Amino acid sequence: MSDLQTLGNRFGTRMMTSAASISAFQSDGVTALSARPRAVVVATSEADVAFVIRWCFENEVPWVARGSGTSLSGGSVPIADGIVIAMNRMNAILRMDTTNRIAVVQPGVITARLVRAANDVGLHYAPDPSSQQVCTIGGNVAFNAGGAHCLKYGMTSNHVLGARVVLGSGEIVELGGESLENDGPDLMGLFCGSEGTMGVATEITVRLVVAPETYFCVMAGYDTVERAGEAVATIIGAGLLPGAMEIMDAVAMKAAHEAVGANYPSDCEAVLIVELDGSHESVGAQKPILESLFRQSGAVSIEVARDAETRQAIWTGRKSVFSAVGRISPDFIVQDGVVPRGKLGFALRRINEISKASGVRIANVFHAGDGNLHPLIMYDGRIDGALHAAELVAAEIIKLCIELGGSITGEHGVGLEKREFLDQMYDPPSMDALRRLRLSMDPKMLANRGKMFPTGEGEPMGLYGLHPLEKAGVITRV
Amino acid sequence: MLLPQSVEELVAIVHDHDQIQIVGARSKPAMTPPSGDAVRCGTTRLCGIISHEPSEFLITAWAGTTIAELRDTLASHGQYLPFDPPLAEPGATIGGTVAAGLSGAGRLRFGGLRDFIVGVRIVDGLGNHVTGGGNVVKNAAGYDLPKLMVGSGGYLGAITDVTLKVFPQPRSRITFHWKCKSFAAAIALQTSLSQSPIDIAALDVEPNGSVWIRIEGESTATDGVRDRLIRLQRQIDAPGDVTIVADASDVWKPLDDGSFSPPPNRLVRAVITPSKMCEIDRSLGELCVDRRYSVAGNVVWIDWPGERPIKMLDECLLHHGAPATVLTGTVPRYRLGVRGDRQMIANVKTALDPNHRFVGQP
Numbered sequence: 038m039s040d041l042q043t044l045g046n047r048f049g050t051r052m053m054t055s056a057a058s059i060s061a062f063q064s065d066g067v068t069a070l071s072a073r074p075r076a077v078v079v080a081t082s083e084a085d086v087a088f089v090i091r092w093c094f095e096n097e098v099p100w101v102a103r104g105s106g107t108s109l110s111g112g113s114v115p116i117a118d119g120i121v122i123a124m125n126r127m128n129a130i131l132r133m134d135t136t137n138r139i140a141v142v143q144p145g146v147i148t149a150r151l152v153r154a155a156n157d158v159g160l161h162y163a164p165d166p167s168s169q170q171v172c173t174i175g176g177n178v179a180f181n182a183g184g185a186h187c188l189k190y191g192m193t194s195n196h197v198l199g200a201r202v203v204l205g206s207g208e209i210v211e212l213g214g215e216s217l218e219n220d221g222p223d224l225m226g227l228f229c230g231s232e233g234t235m236g237v238a239t240e241i242t243v244r245l246v247v248a249p250e251t252y253f254c255v256m257a258g259y260d261t262v263e264r265a266g267e268a269v270a271t272i273i274g275a276g277l278l279p280g281a282m283e284i285m286d287a288v289a290m291k292a293a294h295e296a297v298g299a300n301y302p303s304d305c306e307a308v309l310i311v312e313l314d315g316s317h318e319s320v321g322a323q324k325p326i327l328e329s330l331f332r333q334s335g336a337v338s339i340e341v342a343r344d345a346e347t348r349q350a351i352w353t354g355r356k357s358v359f360s361a362v363g364r365i366s367p368d369f370i371v372q373d374g375v376v377p378r379g380k381l382g383f384a385l386r387r388i389n390e391i392s393k394a395s396g397v398r399i400a401n402v403f404h405a406g407d408g409n410l411h412p413l414i415m416y417d418g419r420i421d422g423a424l425h426a427a428e429l430v431a432a433e434i435i436k437l438c439i440e441l442g443g444s445i446t447g448e449h450g451v452g453l454e455k456r457e458f459l460d461q462m463y464d465p466p467s468m469d470a471l472r473r474l475r476l477s478m479d480p481k482m483l484a485n486r487g488k489m490f491p492t493g494e495g496e497p498m499g500l501y502g503l504h505p506l507e508k509a510g511v512i513t514r515v
Numbered sequence: 516m517l518l519p520q521s522v523e524e525l526v527a528i529v530h531d532h533d534q535i536q537i538v539g540a541r542s543k544p545a546m547t548p549p550s551g552d553a554v555r556c557g558t559t560r561l562c563g564i565i566s567h568e569p570s571e572f573l574i575t576a577w578a579g580t581t582i583a584e585l586r587d588t589l590a591s592h593g594q595y596l597p598f599d600p601p602l603a604e605p606g607a608t609i610g611g612t613v614a615a616g617l618s619g620a621g622r623l624r625f626g627g628l629r630d631f632i633v634g635v636r637i638v639d640g641l642g643n644h645v646t647g648g649g650n651v652v653k654n655a656a657g658y659d660l661p662k663l664m665v666g667s668g669g670y671l672g673a674i675t676d677v678t679l680k681v682f683p684q685p686r687s688r689i690t691f692h693w694k695c696k697s698f699a700a701a702i703a704l705q706t707s708l709s710q711s712p713i714d715i716a717a718l719d720v721e722p723n724g725s726v727w728i729r730i731e732g733e734s735t736a737t738d739g740v741r742d743r744l745i746r747l748q749r750q751i752d753a754p755g756d757v758t759i760v761a762d763a764s765d766v767w768k769p770l771d772d773g774s775f776s777p778p779p780n781r782l783v784r785a786v787i788t789p790s791k792m793c794e795i796d797r798s799l800g801e802l803c804v805d806r807r808y809s810v811a812g813n814v815v816w817i818d819w820p821g822e823r824p825i826k827m828l829d830e831c832l833l834h835h836g837a838p839a840t841v842l843t844g845t846v847p848r849y850r851l852g853v854r855g856d857r858q859m860i861a862n863v864k865t866a867l868d869p870n871h872r873f874v875g876q877p
Contacts, residue, residue, distance in 0.1 A: 136706060137788045159710060181655050188572075188652065194659065195630045210856045217813040218786045219616060219666055220838035221855040221877050222863065223629050226662025230655055250712035270570050276593055276683035316714045318740050322733030375651045377571050407653040408571075444654040451656055462656050466643035470867065471658055477862035489657075 041076055044092055044120075051079040062121045065106040065113040066168075067454055068368075074115035079123045083201065083209070083239035089122050090237075090484075091207040099486035102237040104145060104173030109371050110452025112180055112232055116486050122237065124175050131240065133158050138245045139198060139215055144175020144238050151243070161248035164193045166448070167356060178238050181230030183448030185281045185355075188406035189314075192448065194229035196244050202228060204236035205479025215242055227474075232450050233485035235478035249280065249314035253324050254348040256310045257336035258302035262286060263382030265307040268334040269405045270379060272311060275330055277323055280314035282406035286385065289358045289400040289413070296361030299354025302338035309336075309405065310351055358402050359413065366398065366415035368424070370431050373449040374438030378408040387437055388412055397430045409447030410438070436461075451489045460491050516555040522636075522644055522675050528556050529642040529673065529872060536874045537669035539611030540581070542602040542773070545781065545841040545849045546615060546668060546875075553874045556673065558610050564588055565676060572652055575634065575678040578610025585609060595684040597625040599717075602842075604772035610674045615840065616666025617784070619771060620717035620809045621729070625682065628665055634678030635661040637671075640868025644675065652680045663863065668840075668850075670875030671867045685716075685731035690763035691744060695724040695755040702792055702812070707751050709789075709811045713740060717767070720808040722796055724755070727766050770816055775807065776843065779821030785832060785839035785852065787815055798831050819844075825851070850876045 045052050053059055054076045064071040075098070080086045086102070093100045099119040106113050115121050128145035135158050142151060148162075148169040155162045165184035166172055172182065177193045178200065184192075199213030213225030228235060259265040265284050272279065285293070285308050290301040301308055313320045313327060331339050342348035362369050376384045385401060388410075392399045400413040412434055416427035435445050435458055445451065445458045460468050472490065476482070516538065519525040529535060534553035541547065547555070562579035569592040576585060582596075582603040589595055599621030600612045607617075613635070618627035625631075634648035637660075647660020664674055695701040701724045708718060708728065714736075717729035730740045744757050760766055769775035776782035787795055789812030799806045805818035817839075819828055825846045832839050832852030841849040854860075860877045 134790070135710065136790045138709060181659075183653065183655070189625075191626060191630055192653070192655075194662070195626055204858075204862075208858050210859045212856060212859060214786075215788050216786045217810060218618070218622075218627060219629070220784070220786045220840055220852075221616070221850065222667040222671060222860065223616070223662040223665045224855055224859045224863070226629055226659050226665065227863065229662075230659050247710060247712050273572070273683075274570060276686070278682060316712050316736075316740075318736040318738075318743065319714050319732050321739065322736040326733075373655075375653055377568070377651060379568075379570050404653070408651055409653050443651050444649050444656050446655045447651075447653045448655050455656075459656060462649070463646060466639075467646045467657075470639055470643065470645040470647075470660070473866040473869075474658055474863065477866040 044076065044078060044089065047088060048078050053077045062103065062106070062123065063115060065111060066109040067111040067114070070111045070114050070453055072115045072117040074121045075118045077121040077123055079126055081126045083203065086122060086237060086239050087203045087207060087209060089120060090203050090205065093120055093483050094207050094481060097481060097483070099483045101485045102175070102233055104176035105147070105171045107168040107172045107176065108180060108452055109373065109449040110446065111454045112450055112452035112488055113176070114453050119486070124173065124237070127239065130154050135160060137215055139242055140245055141240060141242050142174050144173060144178070144241060146174050148172050148174060148177060155245050156248065160245040162196070162243060163190045163246050164196055167359070174241055174243070175238055178229050178241055179231070179233045180450040181448070183409070185283060185404055187404065187448070188282070189278050189280050194226060197225060197229050197241060198244050199225055199242040200228065200238040201240040202236045202238050205481070205484035213242065217244060230450070232452065232489045234475050234489050236484055251314070251317050251320050252348060253313040253320050253327070254310065254342040254351055255327060255331055256308055256340045256351050257331050257334065258305035258308050258338040259335065260304065260306055260337055262307040262385045264335050265309045266382035266405070268309050268331070268336070269381070271334055272327065272330050275326060277313070277327060279311050279406065281310070281312040282404070283310040283355055284308070284403040284405045285355060285358065286401040288398065289402050292361035292365050292400055293354040293357050296364050297353055297357045299350065299357065305337055310355060355402070358400065362400050362413045362415065366417065368416050368418045370414040370427050372410065372412045372414065372431055372434055373446050374410050374435060374443060375408050375447040376410065376438055376441045376443040378405070380441045381405060381408060384410065384437060384441060388434060391430055391433050395426060395430050397426055399430070404447070407447065408443065453488055456489055457491045459489065516557045518557045518560045520560045522638070525556070525561065525638050525673060525675065526642050526644060528554070529638050533872060534874055535872050537614070537673045539579070539608045539614070540606040542605035542607040543611060543615050543842040545844050545846055548845055548847060548849065550874055558608065558673070561675060567592070569594060572681050573633070573650065573678060574681055575650070575676060576609050577676050578674045579608050582607045582609060582612060589681055590684060593684050594681045596631070596679065597682045598622045598628045598631050600628065601771050602773050609677050613665055613674055613677055614667055614669050615842070620719055620767060623718055623810050624714060624716045629662050631680045632661040632665060632677060633680050635664050636675045637664060638673045638675060640672065640870055640872045645672070648678065650678055668875040668877060670873055670877045671863060672873060687734035687737050688729065688731045688763065689737040690760040690766050691728040691730070691741070691757055692760050693726040693728060693744070693755055693757045695726060697724050698722050698796060699793070700724060700755070701726050704751070705811055706789065707747070711747070713743060718811040720812065722800065722806065729763070729767070770807065770809065773843065775816060776818035779844065781819040781821060781825070781844035781846070782842045783817040783819050783828065783839050783851070784842060785815045785817060785837050786813065787837050788813065791835060791837065795835050795837065798835065802827065802831065848876060
């Protein structure tokens with residue numbers, strides 16, 4: 038048992054070890070997974086972070102840095118008996134620079150707060166993960182957070198210009214810079230999305246854009262999901278580049294209606310929401326084209342949002358789905374696969390078949406513009422075998438995504454939840470290159486140990502009954 | 516020079532040689548200076564489109580495929596490369612473009628090469644064929660090896676093929692010339708435009724006060740922008756003439772085909788920030804070199820006289836904290852100014868090329 042005294046001496050009351058104080062840190066957005074850390078240390082500076090990481094390096098103790106713990110892949114679940122470095126108190130917005138159109142922030146800054154700060158100076162921070170009221174920039178960088186606008190605007194990585202990072206080795210490095218452009222290998226690009234396995238950012242430079250000045254939102258109902266998928270292909274094929282394209286299926290619509298009163302056309306298997314955004318000139322020119330395409334798409338109903346309230350209501354309905362499903366089902370697994378856009382209709386038909394065959398209910402929302410699926414697999418954890426059945430369904434869907442040439446994760450990352458699937462996407466030489474990259478930054482594999490990389494034990498967390506660590510009583514599910 | 520025609524041949528070359536210099540079509544010859552004992556391995560025979568799925572907004576091509584061929588293939592389906600890669604005319608390949616990390620003026624609107632590369636395969640220093648990224652526009656699995664290869668200059672591995680996200684081609688393009696009375700006024704205008712919601716595809720500035728604004732989209736949109744620019748002209752303190760350029764190729768071509776800096780001069784691309792434009796221009800002005808600011812003040816292209824020692828430019832860039840790459844001519848060191856983090860570069864080199872097979876400058 039390593040001596041925590043050194044940490045205790047430096048951090049005093051900012052180090053917590055009692056069961057009560059660390060219980061809030063034991064899990065994240067994947068509530069089924071939980072582990073008890075040895076201690077939680079609250080960092081308030083880069084020097085604090087470096088101190089903890091170097092202590093961990095000397096004492097060979099694994100660690101994970103944590104923002105708000107909203108990961109949907111178990112990415113910030115503590116390593117059992119490891120250290121949690123809580124980053125929330127490093128939450129200063131250090132600089133807003135309207136000439137260079139950048140912001141420099143500490144990693145604990147909450148996304149929505151950065152958006153507000155940018156708006157206050159007439160600019161905008163574009164990435165909009167749906168947890169933005171809670172999630173932090175540091176976590177977004179670690180997991181390359183996405184959102185509903187990724188086809189046109191990209192993901193977090195496309196908006197991060199530079200960072201200071203403490204690597205797992207304890208070294209402090211500076212990546213990228215303040216320019217939109219870069220010269221030399223894109224080191225910042227490599228670090229973004231590395232899921233905490235290389236190190237932790239202590240200061241982040243993001244680019245700011247100008248918010249779109251106008252939007253044009255249309256919601257159309259279709260009698261089949263395939264037809265909604267075809268409409269997406271038609272819109273894309275016509276050369277339009279909407280800011281967002283979302284599909285909701287019947288189960289998702291029903292949940293949203295019951296939760297927030299959102300109204301959807303009756304007798305529709307799916308709705309497609311398409312939003313144009315940009316300057317008055319761009320949107321004005323594209324509006325008639327989009328309306329015409331919808332009219333020709335075989336839609337059962339077309340609702341054009343003629344005012345801000347209607348637009349807001351459409352988005353409130355769409356964004357309510359996750360919590361709406363939480364009202365109709367005690368538990369659910371949120372998935373995050375990607376399939377080629379043209380295969381969306383087929384993928385949903387297969388998911389429906391999987392749902393019928395297993396008896397497990399699934400609600401579906403898609404970021405249709407980029408093929409990113411979010412099946413919400415519902416179960417009641419109080420019923421014996423229900424979680425297991427849900428996990429089997431989840432595994433089938435992940436395999437479907439791989440078979441269709443997609444990805445196991447569009448935006449939530451691999452984390453803990455999908456680590457055993459990474460080597461189904463990448464062959465042995467590629468996995469080896471990933472491992473060597475990791476080891477070059479984190480030679481003792483302490484930085485978020487157990488995440489992203491398969492264990493080689495072949496058993497994903499809980500997919501076939503209790504995980505060995507659960508059997509050993511080291512981790513538990515809630 | 517060895518010219519493998521397949522991945523297997525390239526792998527064999529890597530296994531058989533201790534030192535290898537990867538060479539493309541040499542449209543950026545400064546990046547492949549004489550390499551001493553290293554064997555030169557060209558990629559131009561590893562060429563051709565591997566797959567193009569217009570409805571998926573994706574194209575995959577071998578590294579030796581020319582930008583020109585990519586553009587033509589995409590154009591025939593109403594698509595284009597939004598990051599506007601330069602040097603197509605002298606024969607630039609996609610592999611070399613990725614290795615050099617080059618985007619053109621049009622990268623302003625939707626992002627640079629790094630924002631459009633979604634997949635890459637390389638032969639690493641151990642002779643393994645490694646895949647990074649994927650065949651979908653959105654992917655968060657594994658490390659972002661595709662981005663790491665952008666700007667890697669042949670130093671980390673030999674790129675065999677690349678998958679790019681593409682966008683629908685704008686139906687109309689129009690270039691405005693706003694002639695400001697001074698460079699300072701031009702910078703002020705650049706700032707105003709960058710903070711306006713106008714969807715601007717390219718925004719370049721010259722020391723003589725010329726501001727070049729390229730707008731792309733539906734034709735009715737481009738007409739509307741002209742009206743807005745005229746209204747803007749009345750509102751802001753940047754008097755000058757706003758005219759539509761009849762033949763816009765005169766404006767964009769010199770940077771696109773490299774004729775901005777004809778031999779024996781050297782074309783140099785430096786990365787800056789808008790707030791540095793004034794001071795850097797003072798220094799470049801004192802050095803009496805032609806220069807053009809692009810990407811709303813994030814890049815400056817420099818026409819460095821062939822007979823002048825490049826060291827002078829290096830010192831200037833170091834002083835201003837800017838990095839740069841020499842693209843044409845022959846220089847011993849083509850990376851100038853402030854470079855990327857040494858420790859991080861050493862780490863990725865150790866990981867991908869532990870025996871230091873690939874020669875290059877990071």
